[in-house]
Amino acid sequence: MATTGLPRSTQVDVARVTESLEMITPLWSVWILMTLSTQPLRYAEIKPRLPWLNDGTLHPKLRKLSDAGLVERTEVTQGHVTYGLTGRGADLLPVLTVIAAWGEAHLEKPLVKNKETGKLEPLATVAPAQNIEDTLALIGPRHATPILWALKDRGASSAKALSAAAMPSYRLSNIYPQVDRLVSDGLVRKDGRAYELTANGHALAPVYRALSAWATGRPLADAGTHPLWGQAPEAKQGKSGPWLTTQPRVSAPATAVPAATISALSTQSPAAPATAWKGGDLFSHRMPARPIALPQAGGPRR
Template identity: 75%
Template sequence: MITPLWNARILMTLSLQPLRYARIKPHLSWLIDGTLHSKLRRLAEAGLVERSEVTRGHVTYGLTARGTDLLPVLTVIAAWGEKHLERPLVKNQDTGQMERVATVAPARNVEDTLALIGPRHATPILWTLKARGASSARALSAAAMPGYRPSNIYPQVDRLVADGLAHKDGRLYDLSDSGHALAPVYRSLSAWARGRPLADTHGLWGQAPVATRVKSGPWATTQPGMTVPASPAPAAVSPALAPQSTATPVASWKPGDLFSHQTPVRHALSQAGGPHR
């Protein structure tokens, strides 16, 4: 629902209030009308965006309650990207040298993070490594990719190693520090998918911090591949309620753990290209 390119930016653009198409377009000016219209329609079909006809010829697009509940999840994803992804290089106009930008827009962090965990088998493999610890390729294949030939696991898990989410020690694969740090991302995604508070405890990915919670929006929606302007300061944190439920530990990843419905067809994503953006 959120991994197709530009979907997160559209949701962020609508985070403050419903907008007419003419006011959405400037935020995503690099998208042609046919593409933007199509994405708005698909987000509406997914139940994240609501199309409202105020009067004849006056149509607005706004977030549904489900879409609004997703905004704090995007904040968690952006925070992981800010900490664990390398910053893109830009040319210093004074020195002519390539330097890393000081800050990255939250939308860029969200999309680059989703590009790492969004490929079809990435999340099942990471989920299995979290549940089982260091595992052989054959064990990973049986748990995360049942029905596939065992050799099919190698391109998938090797990509995760190249992306810095896993590491290989001899014949065993395990989560890297960055992979373990995905806990709040998967915990919040799973809670959102189940319609539960983000502070809920997850049987596999642990417990959300009791003392703080993230606050979402407003968002910066800058185009990737361009010089990124300075972003607003990170969203303030406010006191959170204690977790309201506990979850039974799970032995391995199952589709129902992350999605409350059949997984939608995934659209093509830009290649992450390792831990670099």
Template identity: 60%
Template sequence: MATTSLPPATDADLSRVTESLEMISPLWSVWVLMTLSAQPLRYAEVKPRLPWLHDGQLHPRLRKLTEAGLVERTQYAPRHVTYGLTERGADLIPVLTVIAAWGNTHLEKDLAVDKTTGVAGPEHIPPAQNAEDTIMLLTPRHATPILWALQARAGATSAKTVRAMAMPDHGLSAVYPPLRRLAADGLVEIRDTSDVRLSAHGRALAPVYGAVSAWAAGRPLAEAVAHPVWGQALAPSQAGPGTWITQESRLPAAASPAPAPAGPALSAQPPAARWKAGDLFSHEISARPLSPSPAGGHRR
């Protein structure tokens, strides 16, 4: 975690949040955690649920999550091993649900035709994908410290002030690349060097950062709404314009892709907070592996 000039308590909180996001940011980690959320599974039971992952991808992910204390490997016999969530891992699932809800509301969706009704509407994105895509926006270097600094300022501020708060060990020029990346990702608005602020989508990250903060500190998730930095952010109904953030999907491309919606209202999107284990695979899964996103965020 890079040094910041935020108050010590805020800096410690930010450090825990950043480390927690980095822990679950490697590709497919969220998918594995949500796959194991209902019950422990043997490797042969996990594999068909994530068919695009080869053994060389799934085994390392299970091992890393085990080392992180989120997954528990239990060996009953030489050829009978199960993987399940630890108590810490199980406590993370509601947090991933909050993260997925932000992605469901704020990340762009293509139009898809409902096979039952024949009516075109926003495509369904699995909660695991929504959560993973959201995390990928928040984990590039300096992204989360900058977002926290802007939220702490509660309005427009200068790039120089952002650098002093979020990147005090760097020169002024170092703040511009991450700021431009966050602006391209739709989380920050840059009007000029003296007017930098969170976008509506950025302010709407309040429940995400509040939930991760509570989990990282071992506190109840209910305390997220009282977060000292993010607790005063706008409510979701006030959160922004009727447009989605444009993100590059890591889901398989449809055979006949439809054009993206011009600008549906955010309030029309159902919340993803009531995630159930069965929702993870409520879409058609491609057998081919998906491509990781480029550095600095991704487009969907």
């Protein structure tokens, strides 16, 4: 477990959530999990659903998800092998719904050209799987979650205090690139010499509550009682709304998501059990040739 200067109970919670993020943050993991969300499939059935992943990528990712206990490989008969979600993997689905809801509400949508006017306009909807992976790209890097939790716990903090709380085993200089990335991502802001969560950083509360509940095996309905992220924000939040990035968000597949799915995501109560995914919720009726690959850590964000 990574050492932090946070209280022991919070430190254990952070470690569990960080470990959970490590399981699902690698690129395309969410797409694979959602492909298996309806029923177990043979490899030959998975591959057409994820045509942009070659064998050299899909096989190792299935193996890693199996090692993480999220996917189960079952040999039905000789030569007939299926891949399906384990009970633990199935329990993760409503957590992914919460993450997708945050992405839909707070991530900047890519611009597409309106065929009638010729003007660039925000894409109407982004596939939930893309919103999930884009969100994980922000909070998944190694030190992102400890820093965000330290700021939630302590409020506005200097770099020195933040380093002592979130990265005590590192030199002070190591905190700057980590927190500056969160500033550029719009989750943290710098006010003079102090750092604090932005409105969008505070809005991660449902995401971290859900991840904490899943990591400890608790029902998602109990997530609202989280001792840290269940509290109302004390720091000033400033202007709310989608965060701005240093460059436009990487375009998601230009596909439509069923209206019922968008409605369920937008009206869902963060503390209540999430709506179960249905087949096709994360993908359009027409499979894209290949979604644009996203950077896994560092660099400008969407």
